Amino acid sequence: SWTMHSFIESTVAAITAKVGDSRVICALSGGVDSSVVAAIVHRAIGDQLTCIYVNNGLMRTGESEAILRFFKETSKLNVIDVDATDYFLGQLQGVVDPEIKRKRIGLGFIKIFEEEAGKIGEVRYLAQGTLYPDVIESVSYRGEAPIKSHHNVGGLPEIMKLELIEPLRELFKDEVRELGLELGLPEEAIYRQPFPGPGLGIRIMGEVTAERLRVLRQSDVIVLEEMKKSGWYRQVWQSFAVLLPIQTVGVMGDGRTYENVIALRAVDSRDAMTADWSKLPYELLGTISSRIINEVRGVNRVVYDISSKPPATIEWE
Ligand code: XMP
Secondary structure, X not given: OHHHHHHHHHHHHHHHHHHOOOOEEEEEOOOHHHHHHHHHHHHHHHHHEEEEEEEXXXXXXXOOHHHHXXXXXXXXXXXXXXXXHHHHHHHHOOOOOHHHHHHHHHHHHHHHHHHHHHOOOOOOEXXXXXXXXXXXXXXXXXXXXXXXXXXXXXXXXHHHOOEEEOXXXXXXXHHHHHHHHHOOOOHHHHOOOOOOOOHHHHOEXXXXXXXXXXXXXXXXXXXXXXXXXXXXXXXXOEEEEEEEEEEEEEEEOOEEXXXXXXXXXXXXXXXXXXXXXXXXXXXXXXXXHHHHHHHOOOEEEEEEOOOOEOOOOOOOO
């Protein structure tokens, strides 16, 4: 549209003028906001931008690969892609408290990001995807060490003494999506549901281990596939699987089983501040349940979460 077109022109001009010949870094997460920031800053200053993608080992299957491929191959963006899975799993060993999980994951991110950024040379700016709702309503994520400067604990900008570039500061989510499409990002990236920074780490109740990640990932892939196939993926705000910290009794053949429970969570929302559980068709719920129980080793029961926010939250931790 014309408005987006002129928004891009004026934003690109402003970034170019502000940055001069300095270097800019940004953190790519695979999500919509950071992808759109990377695209528009890249349009303004090209190779002066380097993006860092930290794989914390807590992403969904295939989660970030598509967007990374797009940035590396199609748009020729400089991307440092670091796999820190072992480090994060080490940090999470034995941890069950959700706030401690968030802190360890957040601090781990800052550590790895800083290390990688240190290899680039002199950097002056950090580009990040702060949106208008973040500006007016300082969202604090239950103890996670933040990137965003408006959070009350010191974030990356303070620690690394970087100045901020926040090209999406005046936009709402739907406008960011429109902007992303105008910038040529793949639809799949634009219509991705929100995904929390600590990733699957806060969707595994209790300890995060490689084996429990396997159970959750395989279940979650099925949720995603069936949501997309039925056309419900874009109609809900978020939809995902949660692994519970209990075993329940089941029966298979003529044997008794004692295995994991997966909770399915799907919510409708406009801004994540309030949410209602999605009225998914019984048939879809049934398909997801039987596929998970049949296909994922270690699961013998699936339940559907019918709680609204408030008083529940969208995530289980
Ligand atoms: P809750 O669970 O608080 O979630 O209703 C509201 C929205 O925020 C996401 N969320 C997070 N995002 N780090 C993030 O980056 C976090 O620690 C975190 N916790 C929740 C959640 O997925 C939902 O979209």
